[in-house]
Amino acid sequence: MTDHDQPVYDLSGHTPLIEQAPLARQAAFSADHCLKCNICTAACPVAAVTPLFPGPKTVGPQAQRLREPGQPSPDHAVDYCSSCGICTLVCPHGVKVMEINTQAKARIVERDGLSLRNWFLSRNELWGRLGTPFAPLLNFGVRSRLLRLLAEKLFKVSARGPLPGWAGYTFRGWWQREQKQHPRPAQHDDSQRVVFFHGCSTNTYEPFIGKLAVAVLEHIGLHVEIPPQTCCGLPAQSNGDFDAARCYARHNIEALADYARRGIPIVGTSASCMTAIKGDYRHVLGLDDDDAQLVAVHTYDFMEFLWKLHQEGRLPTGFQPIEREYPYHAPCQLKAHGFGRPVLDVLSLIPGLKAWEIDADCCGIAGTYGYKAEKRAIAELVGWPLAEQVHAAGAGTVICDTETCRWQITALTGANTIHPVELVAAAYGLTITDKAYTPPVGE
Amino acid sequence: MTPTAVDVLVVGGGATGAAAAYDLARRGVRVLLVEQSDLSTGTSGRYHGLLHSGGRYAVGDPGTAAECITENRILRHIAPFAIEDTGGLFVATPDDPADHPARWVDACRAAGIDIDALTPAQARAQEPALTPHITAAYRVPDAACDSFDLVHGFVEAMRALCAHSTLCGDLLAYHRVIRLVTNDNSVVGAEVENVRTGDRQVIHAACVLNAAGPWAGMVAGLSGITVKVKLDRGTMVAMNTRWVNTIINRLRPADDGDIIVPVGTVAVLGTTSVTTNRPGDHHVENWEVSKILGEADAVIPGIRQGRALRAWAGVRPLYEPPDIDHGDTSGHGVQRRFAVIDHRVRDQLGGLVTVVGGKLTTCRLMAEEAVNVVCDQLGVDTPCTTAAEPLPLPAFRQQYHRLDHRLRKLEHGQLPGQLICECELVTRPQIEAAIAGYGDHPVALDDLRRDLRLGMGPCQSGFCSVRAAGILHEVKEHSNLKVTRALKDFVDERFRGVKPLLWGHQLRQLYLDELIYRRTLGLDRLIAPTPEERLDS
Numbered sequence: 001m002t003d004h005d006q007p008v009y010d011l012s013g014h015t016p017l018i019e020q021a022p023l024a025r026q027a028a029f030s031a032d033h034c035l036k037c038n039i040c041t042a043a044c045p046v047a048a049v050t051p052l053f054p055g056p057k058t059v060g061p062q063a064q065r066l067r068e069p070g071q072p073s074p075d076h077a078v079d080y081c082s083s084c085g086i087c088t089l090v091c092p093h094g095v096k097v098m099e100i101n102t103q104a105k106a107r108i109v110e111r112d113g114l115s116l117r118n119w120f121l122s123r124n125e126l127w128g129r130l131g132t133p134f135a136p137l138l139n140f141g142v143r144s145r146l147l148r149l150l151a152e153k154l155f156k157v158s159a160r161g162p163l164p165g166w167a168g169y170t171f172r173g174w175w176q177r178e179q180k181q182h183p184r185p186a187q188h189d190d191s192q193r194v195v196f197f198h199g200c201s202t203n204t205y206e207p208f209i210g211k212l213a214v215a216v217l218e219h220i221g222l223h224v225e226i227p228p229q230t231c232c233g234l235p236a237q238s239n240g241d242f243d244a245a246r247c248y249a250r251h252n253i254e255a256l257a258d259y260a261r262r263g264i265p266i267v268g269t270s271a272s273c274m275t276a277i278k279g280d281y282r283h284v285l286g287l288d289d290d291d292a293q294l295v296a297v298h299t300y301d302f303m304e305f306l307w308k309l310h311q312e313g314r315l316p317t318g319f320q321p322i323e324r325e326y327p328y329h330a331p332c333q334l335k336a337h338g339f340g341r342p343v344l345d346v347l348s349l350i351p352g353l354k355a356w357e358i359d360a361d362c363c364g365i366a367g368t369y370g371y372k373a374e375k376r377a378i379a380e381l382v383g384w385p386l387a388e389q390v391h392a393a394g395a396g397t398v399i400c401d402t403e404t405c406r407w408q409i410t411a412l413t414g415a416n417t418i419h420p421v422e423l424v425a426a427a428y429g430l431t432i433t434d435k436a437y438t439p440p441v442g443e
Numbered sequence: 444m445t446p447t448a449v450d451v452l453v454v455g456g457g458a459t460g461a462a463a464a465y466d467l468a469r470r471g472v473r474v475l476l477v478e479q480s481d482l483s484t485g486t487s488g489r490y491h492g493l494l495h496s497g498g499r500y501a502v503g504d505p506g507t508a509a510e511c512i513t514e515n516r517i518l519r520h521i522a523p524f525a526i527e528d529t530g531g532l533f534v535a536t537p538d539d540p541a542d543h544p545a546r547w548v549d550a551c552r553a554a555g556i557d558i559d560a561l562t563p564a565q566a567r568a569q570e571p572a573l574t575p576h577i578t579a580a581y582r583v584p585d586a587a588c589d590s591f592d593l594v595h596g597f598v599e600a601m602r603a604l605c606a607h608s609t610l611c612g613d614l615l616a617y618h619r620v621i622r623l624v625t626n627d628n629s630v631v632g633a634e635v636e637n638v639r640t641g642d643r644q645v646i647h648a649a650c651v652l653n654a655a656g657p658w659a660g661m662v663a664g665l666s667g668i669t670v671k672v673k674l675d676r677g678t679m680v681a682m683n684t685r686w687v688n689t690i691i692n693r694l695r696p697a698d699d700g701d702i703i704v705p706v707g708t709v710a711v712l713g714t715t716s717v718t719t720n721r722p723g724d725h726h727v728e729n730w731e732v733s734k735i736l737g738e739a740d741a742v743i744p745g746i747r748q749g750r751a752l753r754a755w756a757g758v759r760p761l762y763e764p765p766d767i768d769h770g771d772t773s774g775h776g777v778q779r780r781f782a783v784i785d786h787r788v789r790d791q792l793g794g795l796v797t798v799v800g801g802k803l804t805t806c807r808l809m810a811e812e813a814v815n816v817v818c819d820q821l822g823v824d825t826p827c828t829t830a831a832e833p834l835p836l837p838a839f840r841q842q843y844h845r846l847d848h849r850l851r852k853l854e855h856g857q858l859p860g861q862l863i864c865e866c867e868l869v870t871r872p873q874i875e876a877a878i879a880g881y882g883d884h885p886v887a888l889d890d891l892r893r894d895l896r897l898g899m900g901p902c903q904s905g906f907c908s909v910r911a912a913g914i915l916h917e918v919k920e921h922s923n924l925k926v927t928r929a930l931k932d933f934v935d936e937r938f939r940g941v942k943p944l945l946w947g948h949q950l951r952q953l954y955l956d957e958l959i960y961r962r963t964l965g966l967d968r969l970i971a972p973t974p975e976e977r978l979d980s
Contacts, residue, residue, distance in 0.1 A: 028944060032683050032750035035952050036902045062865055064788035065684055065708045065900070066850040093951065 027099035027283055034061035034095045040087035044361040046080060049360040049381035053080035059104070060097040073104045077168035080375070082366035082382075083238045085275075099284045102237060103179045109240035117156045118239040121368040125231030125248070128166070128204030135168035147373070160380075161371035162407035164205040167436065171198050171207035175214070187223030194222040195259045197252075197268035197299075200231050201403040208437035212425040213269050213302060217434035219428050220309065220316060225264070227255050232273035236332075237284055238367050249292075257291040260298040266306040269421055270384050272333035272367065274301045279336065287341050301334065303420055305400065307342040310349065319427035321352035322441050327395045328355045328420075329386060329409060331402040333364050343401060343420045347418070350427040356400060360386035365399075365408035380412065387412040397440060399423070416440075449475040451817055452633055452648035454620050454662050456480075458582040458590060458652035458803050461597035462810035462829070463817075467652075468612055469606040475612075475646060475717055476598065476634055479619040479658070479912060481890055483594040487803055488893070489725070489757025491679050491713040493690060493704035494518060494526060494588040495804040498533055498558070498581075500779060501550035502543075503697060507779040507802070508554040514793040514805045515584060518593070521725035521807070521833045525592035529705055531585025531690035532566055533558075535578045539695035544579040547694060551583070558583050570687045572743045585690040586704040590803060591893055592837065599837045603702060614883075623795070630666055630786075632795035633745050639885055653797040654810075657722030657758040663797050668790045670797050673761040676724050677714035678731040680944070683750035683901050686710045691742055699731075700738025708867070708900070709752060712739045719758060727754045727943040750948040753940040762800030764956045779804065783813045787820060794820065863914070864907035868898020874911055878918050886919065888912065888933035903949075903962065904937040905956035909964070927969050935958050 016219055024367035029074045035382065041047055041055035044185045051060070059078040067073050076103050087097035106281065114122070131138045148159035188192055194217055202210040217224050256277075268274045277299045281287045309315040330341055347355045363383045364370055370379030390398055390413040400406045406417035419442045425432075426441045453464045455477025467474040478484075480648040496693020497511030535544055551558045559582040566580035567573050598614055613881055615635065622634040624645060632647035651672075655662045663670040672755050685705040693701035704711045715731040732754050736747040762782045781801030786792040798813035811827045818824065849868040852858045877894045878886050888911055891897045897911055898904030912930040915921065921929070934956075960966045 029684070029749065032901075032948055034901060036906050037955060058862075058865070063850055065866070066868065068688075075853075082548050 010314070025030050026286070027096040027103060028056075028064055029101060030094060030096040031061035031064040033091075033093040036062075037092070039090050039092060040095075040097050043090040043361070044088050045084065045364070045382045046082050046378060049132070050080065050378045052378075053077060055082065056097045056101065060087065061095050063104070064100050066103065067107075073107055075104065076108065078104045079108070080378070082362070082369040082375075082379075084331055084362050084366045085336045086361055086387045088360055089332075089335055089338075093098045099113060099280075100261075102240070102284050103239035106237075107240075109242070114239065114241050115156075115226060117372065118368075119241070120156070121371055122236040122239045122241050122244060124235055124368075125200045128200045129164050129170070132168065132170055132204055135166035139165040143410035154374040155370055158373045160376050160411070161409035162365075162404075163371070164201065164403070164407060167205055167207050169207065169435040170346055171203045171210040172226070174207055174211065184218075190262045192223055193225060193259075193264045194305075195225050195227060195256065195264055195266040197232075197256075197266055197273060198226065199268060199270040199273040199403075201270060206403060208432060208434040209269050209419050209421060211432040211434060211437075212419075212421045212430070213267075215430040215432055216306075216421060216425050217427065219430055220314070225259070227259070229255050232270075232276040233285070234272055234276040234280065235368050237280060238369070242285060244284050246287060249276070249285055249287055252277065253281065253287065253291050253295050256295045256299075260291075260294040263298065264306060266295065266299045267302050268299075269302045269401070269419060271301050271331050271337070272401060274299055274406075275333040275336050283349065290328060301337060301339070301342065301401070303342040303346050304337065304339050306424065307345045308345065310323060316348055316428070319350045321430055322350050322423060322427055323352040324397075324424075324441060325354040325356070325395075326356050326397055326399045326418075327393055329358045329360070329363060329405060330400040331400060331405045332366070334401050342384065343399065347399075347420060347423060350423065353423065353427070358386055358389045358398075360389060361384075363405045363408045363412070365404045367404055370404075370408055381410070383408060390415055447644065448632075448647040449473045450821060451475075451650045451652055452477060452646055453652045453654055454633070455485070455653070455655040455658070456482040456598075456614065456616065457485050457656050458483070458594055458597075458806035459487075459656070459722055459798055459801065459809045459813075460805045461594045461601070463652055463654055463798070463814050464612075465597040465601040465604075465834075466613075466807075466810045466814040466827055466829050467817070468601040472781060472818070472821065472823060473612075474601065474605075475615060475648070476601070477615045477618050477620060477633075477646075479617070479638060481600060481616050481893060481894065483591050485658070485722075486757050486760060487590045487594060487806075489679075489755055490590055490803055491702060492587050492704045493702065493804075494586040494591065495802060496531055496583040496585045497554055497556050498531070498547070498551055498583045498585070499692060499697065499702075500740055500743070501554050501556060502547050502647060504779055505550060505554050507805070508550070508556065508827055509621065510780075510808060511802065511804050514808050515586070518588070518804070518832045519586065521830065522596050523592050523833070523837055525589050525596055527583065527589075527690050527706070529587050531583045531692060531874070532561070532564060532570065532573075532740060533579075533581045533583060533692045533694040535580075535694035536574065537576055538741065539578070539693065541578070541696055544581075548581070551581075552612060555923055556583060569923055570689050570691065572687055572746075573691070574742055574744050576762060579694060581694070585692070586938070587690065588795060588803070589706065591606055593806075596642055596834045596837045600685060600801040600834045603835055612834050620655075620662055620665065623662075624837065625666055625792075625794075630792065632666075635825045648794075650794050650796065650820050652817050653795065653799075654813065656799075657760040659797055659799045661722065663786070663795070666786075666792060668786060668792060668795075669783060670799065671763045672799055673763045674719045674722060674724070675759040675761050676717045676719040676726075676756050677759060678717075678727045678735065678754060678756045679836040680732055680735050680754045681709040681711050681752045682746065682751050683948075686743055686746055693738070693742060698738075700735040703743065707896075710746075712746075716759075720922065722758055722760075724758055725755050725756045730941060730979065731756075732943050737801075748947075750901065752949070753899075753903060754943040755940055760799050781809045781812075783809070783816050785816045785820075796820070802936045808974065824923070836940075847961070857943065859912075863910045864895070864900065866896045866902055867896040867898075869895045869897045869907070871914060872926060874914050875918055878915065886915065888910040888915065888929055889936060892933070898933065898937055901948075902956065903941050905952065905959060908933050908937070909960075924970070927966070927980055930967050931970055 047055035081101040085098040152159040233245035237245035364379035450473040464476040497508035500508040561580040563577040618635040624632040653662045660672040677816040691703040740747040783796040786795040860870040916926040
């Protein structure tokens with residue numbers, strides 16, 4: 001099967017499973033835990049820079065009590081929530097603030113429908129695939145100041161939003177060719193297998209990240225499987241289009257459940273996609289069945305997985321020294337995993353390499369938020385403390401796990417941004433054939 | 444200025460007294476309403492918020508059931524601003540007597556209550572939180588009713604009718620009747636005392652209508668006659684969110700913890716029934732809270748893990764006719780019929796009529812019958828018209844029982860100004876307007892609570908009371924001590940309602956509030972205790 005044969009998933013039918021889950025376990029009921037302490041409001045990067053967003057407590061647990069169950073919220077300020085999830089992360093009492101807000105957005109979308117712009121931004125998977133054959137033309141369009149201003153006027157997609165360029169081929173297509181040219185020996189031992197979840201960005205915009213991930217996993221000695229998969233659904237979810245998000249989610253759960261049942265780990269290089277699979281499918285979209293739980297339990301962020309292997313003594317540590325220093329930005333979605341900073345842990349194994357974490361909450365992009373014309377200025381203000389630290393350090397390269405964050409950091413600072421897998425691959429001495437890719441170190 | 448002579452002095456600013464005052468005003472009688480506290484602070488303000496369909500009483504008390512359904516329809520017609528038509532369900536669980544539903548269905552039909560049988564699946568489709576183990580479910584025309592709005596509606600309507608006259612239509616709040624003035628076997632007025640200042644005055648009236656609820660026996664006793672009121676305390680627990688959008692009744696003979704009422708932002712779980720001997724007995728016992736939560740959990744699994752905001756108790760004034768000895772039956776079994784006692788007939792004492800018993804749902808009917816007797820004594824033969832014409836829309840119309848109303852107003856800029864109470868969305872201009880509404884009268888923060896729902900949300904005044912006290916200080920130019928006292932009174936009263944719920948969520952909340960008010964502000968050290976408080980400790 002070539003990747004153009006992939007089904008265009010039916011995004012229509014849905015069952016609101018959230019309504020079937022026991023009430024007390026639903027995010028809306030976590031509003032019960034709110035003590036009004038304002039810790040979330042103090043931590044919210046959006047409320048700090050704009051009066052348009054009254055803060056996570058106000059639109060979250062507070063407004064939740066005053067919303068008619070099953071009815072759309074009259075409270076449109078919730079649309080200014082970027083769904084970065086810092087509120088949920090900092091709440092000492094377990095209120096799922098971001099989840100409440102995202103569900104409130106979904107109720108509004110249910111009634112008012114999705115704007116054309118938000119529909120467009122929620123379908124990155126579709127545009128990635130459909131645009132691949134027209135990459136040169138589209139890339140010209142994305143880089144054209146004039147066309148971007150036109151798009152801002154017509155579709156309210158910010159001309160300053162850092163849109164990626166199409167690679168011109170897909171990661172999946174490459175993988176099929178690669179397997180034909182260099183067939184891997186069959187692997188019958190499930191403990192030596194791993195599933196790679198590439199996500200849309202790796203598939204169509206940055207396939208080199210997928211190639212590096214495969215190279216690293218195979219260097220470790222694992223047999224990589226890349227089952228058919230689709231968008232994680234997070235862009236649709238953040239825009240309140242739960243029908244589409246659930247449809248994407250169900251497809252992924254179905255594709256991955258069998259591997260999870262056999263105990264095969266599922267790893268991915270995009271921290272935000274992995275957050276969706278690990279948590280949002282259940283806590284936001286309400287897909288709380290056995291398969292969803294099983295898949296969540298067996299899903300790992302790429303660097304989390306490497307650190308786990310290291311702890312189990314399975315990670316080869318024959319790293320070549322990299323005498324460099326890099327600032328590292330931990331994306332909000334990665335913080336939501338609640339697993340510390342495995343990037344810093346793994347990179348600390350590489351001799352000579354010094355990575356330090358930037359003391360800033362959010363880069364501001366928050367998935368599709370920073371691409372919206374009316375929110376672009378907010379996204380830039382939110383990202384400013386991060387940009388200042390990069391400037392102050394005089395760093396030319398920043399490490400970050402999530403693609404939209406990387407693009408935003410580059411847009412804000414002019415610095416080059418890299419995924420940590422690039423450094424791991426370099427330290428292992430692994431190379432890939434990709435004319436668009438320049439390794440961060442070496443020649 | 445308060446008139447010193449009126450035709451009728453109505454004692455008790457609850458639902459019945461307010462409805463009676465309105466009824467009298469409609470019949471052109473000069474009326475004054477006197478209330479020992481604020482409107483709706485006794486039984487009416489301490490109720491669960493249910494406009495009965497009558498289903499609860501259909502089997503045990505068919506007369507009350509029939510009255511309830513008739514008055515239910517009338518109140519929906521005349522006071523729609525106070526009512527949210529949630530509808531109600533009666534549901535039976537496997538623990539409930541299996542033969543009860545059939546009897547109940549027959550009794551409802553006989554009482555004229557429209558019921559619809561639902562399959563358990565239909566009931567759960569309507570209310571997904573219901574337990575899957577339902578054995579029977581029926582839809583009834585229950586509704587949620589905000590008693591503050593209803594009582595204010597009656598009082599404002601009375602004032603509007605008497606707007607042309609300075610001689611009637613007034614409300615004398617925070618005044619307690621301390622003496623009934625008698626003359627030749629007839630009550631001719633009452634001496635009232637301002638509970639805040641101690642000032643006393645005599646109000647002459649051709650007739651006194653005693654609608655003092657649990658205090659009715661004490662008011663009647665001021666003239667040396669006996670009215671036996673069986674005082675029955677019932678506890679309620681408010682949950683932080685609504686959980687359901689339909690009133691859920693347990694389909695079984697009346698017992699503790701058989702109702703869940705979604706009203707405004709909360710769900711009220713009720714109730715217990717404990718005989719007491721004090722009309723102001725508002726204490727709550729632990730077993731009551733635990734019983735109520737346990738019973739509710741049988742119908743809505745998981746609800747007892749939810750956040751309970753506050754527990755409170757109200758005292759039902761059940762009437763015991765002197766000729767019937769109930770022994771020690773629990774209050775659930777006592778009939779809820781009301782009685783109008785014409786003391787001219789019963790005790791040969793003219794000028795005094797007592798109305799006692801009944802339900803909030805039947806308050807208009809109680810008022811009508813009591814006022815009929817009063818008018819008979821006065822020689823007024825204008826008929827009652829309160830059932831026909833809707834009440835004018837109260838100016839102070841907050842629509843708190845419409846859940847998303849405030850959020851909508853806030854969103855559309857109709858609630859400008861600083862947000863003072865974040866839980867219940869009360870703004871600074873609203874508080875200033877409410878304070879102004881009291882004119883020269885003193886204002887307690889608790890009055891603002893009843894007017895605006897200030898401090899009634901999850902934090903139970905933790906964050907708003909200090910802000911509201913600051914506004915009170917600015918607007919009324921009170922001394923620091925007076926404002927600090929007002930703040931302490933309010934905070935103490937709010938915390939009192941949380942004390943029966945000190946586990947989990949509310950324990951955490953109260954600890955935070957304690958840190959703010961006691962540890963940081965040192966609120967209880969700012970004021971020297973009064974001699975009584977010193978004695979208490």
